[in-house]
Amino acid sequence: MKTVILLDAAAIDRAVMRMAHEIVEHNPQPDMLAFVGIRTHGAPLARRLAAKVGEICSRTFPIGELDVSMHRDDLDLRDTPRAVGASHIVFDVDDKTIVLVDDVLFKGRTIRAAMDELNDFGRPQCIQLAVLVDRGHRELPIRADFVGKNVPTALSEQVKVLLTEVDGKDEVLLQ
Amino acid sequence: MKPLRIKGGRVIDPANRVDEVCDIFVRDGKIVPSAQASRGDEVEVIDARGKIVVPGLIDMHVHLREPGRSDQETIETGASCAARGGFTSVVCMPNTSPTADNTSTIAFIKQRAAAVGCVNVFPTGAITKGLKGEELAPIGSLKRAGVVAITDDGSCVQNNDLMRRAVEYAKMFELPVLDHCQDYNLTANGVAHEGYWSAVLGLRGWPAVGEDVIVARNVLLAELTDWRIHCQHVSSARSVELIREAKRRGVRISAEVTPHHFTLTDEYLKDYDSNFKMNPPLRTTRDRDALLAGLADGTIDCIVSDHAPHCTHEKEVEFDMAPFGIIGLETELALALELTQKKLMTLPKLVEKFTVNPARLLGLNKGTLSDGADADITLIDLDRQWKYDVGKSASKSRNSPFNGWDLHGKAMMTIVDGKIVWRDE
Amino acid sequence: MSATTWTRKDLLGIQDLTPEEIIFALDTAAAFKQVGKRTIKKVPPLRGKTLVNLFIEPSTRTRTSFELAAKRLSADVINISAGASSITKGETLKDTALNLEALHADIIVIRHSAAGAPHFLAKHLKASVINAGDGAHEHPTQALLDAFTIREKKGRIAGLNVTILGDILYSRVARSNIWLLTKLGARVTLAGPATLVPRVFEQFGCRVTYDIEEAIRDADVINLLRIQHERQCKTMFPSIAEYAAMFGLNKERFARTKPDAMIMHPGPINRGVEIDSEVADCSRSVILEQVTNGLAVRMAVLFLCARGL
Numbered sequence: 001m002k003t004v005i006l007l008d009a010a011a012i013d014r015a016v017m018r019m020a021h022e023i024v025e026h027n028p029q030p031d032m033l034a035f036v037g038i039r040t041h042g043a044p045l046a047r048r049l050a051a052k053v054g055e056i057c058s059r060t061f062p063i064g065e066l067d068v069s070m071h072r073d074d075l076d077l078r079d080t081p082r083a084v085g086a087s088h089i090v091f092d093v094d095d096k097t098i099v100l101v102d103d104v105l106f107k108g109r110t111i112r113a114a115m116d117e118l119n120d121f122g123r124p125q126c127i128q129l130a131v132l133v134d135r136g137h138r139e140l141p142i143r144a145d146f147v148g149k150n151v152p153t154a155l156s157e158q159v160k161v162l163l164t165e166v167d168g169k170d171e172v173l174l175q
Numbered sequence: 176m177k178p179l180r181i182k183g184g185r186v187i188d189p190a191n192r193v194d195e196v197c198d199i200f201v202r203d204g205k206i207v208p209s210a211q212a213s214r215g216d217e218v219e220v221i222d223a224r225g226k227i228v229v230p231g232l233i234d235m236h237v238h239l240r241e242p243g244r245s246d247q248e249t250i251e252t253g254a255s256c257a258a259r260g261g262f263t264s265v266v267c268m269p270n271t272s273p274t275a276d277n278t279s280t281i282a283f284i285k286q287r288a289a290a291v292g293c294v295n296v297f298p299t300g301a302i303t304k305g306l307k308g309e310e311l312a313p314i315g316s317l318k319r320a321g322v323v324a325i326t327d328d329g330s331c332v333q334n335n336d337l338m339r340r341a342v343e344y345a346k347m348f349e350l351p352v353l354d355h356c357q358d359y360n361l362t363a364n365g366v367a368h369e370g371y372w373s374a375v376l377g378l379r380g381w382p383a384v385g386e387d388v389i390v391a392r393n394v395l396l397a398e399l400t401d402w403r404i405h406c407q408h409v410s411s412a413r414s415v416e417l418i419r420e421a422k423r424r425g426v427r428i429s430a431e432v433t434p435h436h437f438t439l440t441d442e443y444l445k446d447y448d449s450n451f452k453m454n455p456p457l458r459t460t461r462d463r464d465a466l467l468a469g470l471a472d473g474t475i476d477c478i479v480s481d482h483a484p485h486c487t488h489e490k491e492v493e494f495d496m497a498p499f500g501i502i503g504l505e506t507e508l509a510l511a512l513e514l515t516q517k518k519l520m521t522l523p524k525l526v527e528k529f530t531v532n533p534a535r536l537l538g539l540n541k542g543t544l545s546d547g548a549d550a551d552i553t554l555i556d557l558d559r560q561w562k563y564d565v566g567k568s569a570s571k572s573r574n575s576p577f578n579g580w581d582l583h584g585k586a587m588m589t590i591v592d593g594k595i596v597w598r599d600e
Numbered sequence: 601m602s603a604t605t606w607t608r609k610d611l612l613g614i615q616d617l618t619p620e621e622i623i624f625a626l627d628t629a630a631a632f633k634q635v636g637k638r639t640i641k642k643v644p645p646l647r648g649k650t651l652v653n654l655f656i657e658p659s660t661r662t663r664t665s666f667e668l669a670a671k672r673l674s675a676d677v678i679n680i681s682a683g684a685s686s687i688t689k690g691e692t693l694k695d696t697a698l699n700l701e702a703l704h705a706d707i708i709v710i711r712h713s714a715a716g717a718p719h720f721l722a723k724h725l726k727a728s729v730i731n732a733g734d735g736a737h738e739h740p741t742q743a744l745l746d747a748f749t750i751r752e753k754k755g756r757i758a759g760l761n762v763t764i765l766g767d768i769l770y771s772r773v774a775r776s777n778i779w780l781l782t783k784l785g786a787r788v789t790l791a792g793p794a795t796l797v798p799r800v801f802e803q804f805g806c807r808v809t810y811d812i813e814e815a816i817r818d819a820d821v822i823n824l825l826r827i828q829h830e831r832q833c834k835t836m837f838p839s840i841a842e843y844a845a846m847f848g849l850n851k852e853r854f855a856r857t858k859p860d861a862m863i864m865h866p867g868p869i870n871r872g873v874e875i876d877s878e879v880a881d882c883s884r885s886v887i888l889e890q891v892t893n894g895l896a897v898r899m900a901v902l903f904l905c906a907r908g909l
Binding site: 070071116122 | 640642
């Protein structure tokens with residue numbers, strides 16, 4: 001099985017910077033903007049995005065984390081059930097423009113679970129989706145508003161995102 | 176009925192100190208010397224080569240449940256179990272419904288046994304009316320009706336004065352007194368031996384002292400009255416010690432033990448399987464070893480099954496609520512033979528526990544292969560390996576903890592009064 | 601978050617669990633505790649699953665806790681208690697359970713006065729069986745919530761001095777706690793009247809003492825057990841008054857405990873017997889938090905066991 005480096009640290013940084021600018025362009029009134037990252041890797045990405053957008057707009061934005069384990073629809077089917085963690089959303093979700101952040105967009109089920117869970121916290125005005133990598137093979141009608149890199153993949157392949165905050169380095173691999 | 180010649184088996188007849196390969200001859204339901212056997216008639220030859228030939232085995236503690244609980248067992252089915260287990264005589268307990276505390280019930284049992292029982296059935300009568308431990312049963316009349324002993328088994332007389340009077344009275348009629356040794360207060364609500372396992376499993380404990388205290392009482396009363404008291408199904412190390420010491424002093428105390436007590440321990444209760452729930456309960460390895468030592472040195476006189484059938488729906492409930500007891504006639508011999516396989520005693524000594532000893536304790540004219548004796552004979556294959564399948568049992572009940580066990584040694588033929596009542600295919 | 605996984609469909613007792621499984625369950629409970637703080641206190645993992653509370657031995661508190669836990673996981677809940685018709689008509693436990701399975705119940709939470717009743721059910725049913733207390737044997741979710749509370753407040757369980765005080769002999773809470781605490785490396789001391797705290801429990805890895813003062817002096821956690829009227833007769837100790845005087849955690853005794861010693865009780869408390877009112881209500885008592893944590897723990901247990909059904 002060969003491994004290809006899709007994005008190195010510098011490329012990741014550039015992608016995040018570009019996405020931050022796109023978010024600002026897309027949201028001319030950023031007052032109600034908030035960032036919610038999906039565990040595990042979506043969370044540090046959300047923090048990076050929020051920081052970069054914050055720099056551009058000279059303000060800070062609320063950041064939250066979702067652990068979508070309790071909302072997954074494939075709980076029974078996983079071979080190794082993952083441990084469940086707690087979600088942390090300390091700000092009021094009502095009327096906000098939530099930018100949902102995840103590392104890889106694949107079948108779309110994680111995003112569906114995240115939207116369900118977000119709804120339990122309140123009623124956002126709108127939800128936008130930012131992902132570092134879109135690898136195709138959607139099973140649900142979900143699309144990302146902001147994409148770091150589009151990578152066509154085979155189903156058998158794996159896209160692995162490593163981030164310094166979690167894994168000690170920045171790298172996106174295709175296996 | 177043809178005369179029989181049981182040919183070439185190893186005959187073990189402890190009463191006559193016989194242990195050799197020879198033939199046994201049977202005519203008209205009695206053991207006869209070879210010369211008298213045929214008298215011109217054709218003799219049926221039974222090939223006993225490689226087998227052990229012993230006097231028909233006696234189990235002096237079984238529950239046949241009839242009258243009253245024919246759903247659990249009948250005299251007929253219980254006797255079939257006995258025959259399959261190699262037993263030619265069984266002694267049945269009086270906790271039937273109605274209780275065997277009156278001559279009519281005894282008459283009924285004897286009549287049924289004669290009609291449908293394929294082995295000899297000897298009834299016991301109650302010590303007290305209804306087994307309540309309050310008033311004496313009509314012991315003299317029960318003797319006349321044909322009981323071989325009195326016992327309140329299932330229950331135990333708690334009032335020591337009443338027990339003393341019962342023993343004195345029974346002595347007049349030469350009736351041994353059998354006692355199910357249990358102090359009700361010490362064992363109240365108990366379902367498992369009080370010890371490590373009952374603590375782990377959260378089951379109410381039944382301390383060994385609840386048996387020991389009554390064994391001690393029986394030793395003292397046997398001494399006082401100079402009569403025979405027999406402690407049923409002893410299960411604790413201290414009981415064995417008390418009986419050993421009493422025998423040394425010449426007290427007329429005797430004891431029996433069941434195969435489940437000398438084979439299993441309370442650890443088997445781990446899965447809350449009510450097939451391991453009996454009264455007295457399974458105890459520790461120390462107790463089990465003491466029972467084995469007691470058998471080996473003669474402190475314990477007999478082995479019995481305490482065959483106690485219960486319907487499946489009665490046993491298949493929460494452990495606390497299940498009735499006590501297991502069936503055992505069909506597995507008894509194999510479990511006992513393990514004692515010889517483990518070299519804990521010789522085969523002749525083991526055979527005594529099933530023949531001369533119970534016969535002597537109850538005054539039965541059984542348990543020998545002497546000339547003129549009733550032709551009750553059991554053939555045993557020591558080497559036979561078999562798996563116990565309770566589904567195929569002759570019992571109406573299925574409550575055995577030994578289902579699926581690989582056993583070593585089996586009765587191959589059971590002869591009662593010269594008639595083959597069961598043979599293994 | 602731990603790397604272990606949970607593959608059991610039943611929770612019958614703590615005795616069968618590994619320390620890793622226990623920690624995994626506690627970590628999962630931490631996630632579920634957070635759900636109770638949301639506006640919408642509901643998550644969907646057990647949506648469409650049916651849970652039956654089969655409480656042959658009555659209990660309002662535990663049953664309510666399981667019911668709420670199940671509902672917050674979006675399960676459908678049925679409550680059956682003793683005295684309910686078919687059981688008093690003589691239907692056996694086995695038949696009751698098989699009937700429930702015929703109705704496609706997914707999870708059976710059972711409380712029963714007979715030890716081993718949950719094991720009996722698990723043998724006969726395909727559904728998940730959760731032990732909510734079986735006789736004197738085990739009460740696993742109680743021990744888990746006790747452990748959760750200790751871990752939350754003290755940061756750890758290993759190395760802590762935990763004293764369990766009261767009726768150990770007839771207590772399923774005691775047994776489950778003993779298994780869990782010893783598995784996780786706590787030092788467990790059992791204390792109470794000699795009739796209710798037999799020395800056989802030393803074989804469980806605990807210290808047994810009848811000197812109450814000594815038992816509580818160095819304790820980091822003191823877990824008080826109820827005097828159980830329903831399971832004892834009056835031969836175990838002379839009277840409630842004597843128990844309270846000799847073994848109760850009254851104000852005076854409490855003053856001699858360590859300044860940071862935590863007071864726990866599985867409830868319901870007998871004020872003035874095992875524990876003085878003021879002690880029960882003081883800041884070092886976590887009795888009410890145990891109740892809150894009980895909900896999170898039960899959500900975690902239901903979630904873990906019902907997966908893969």
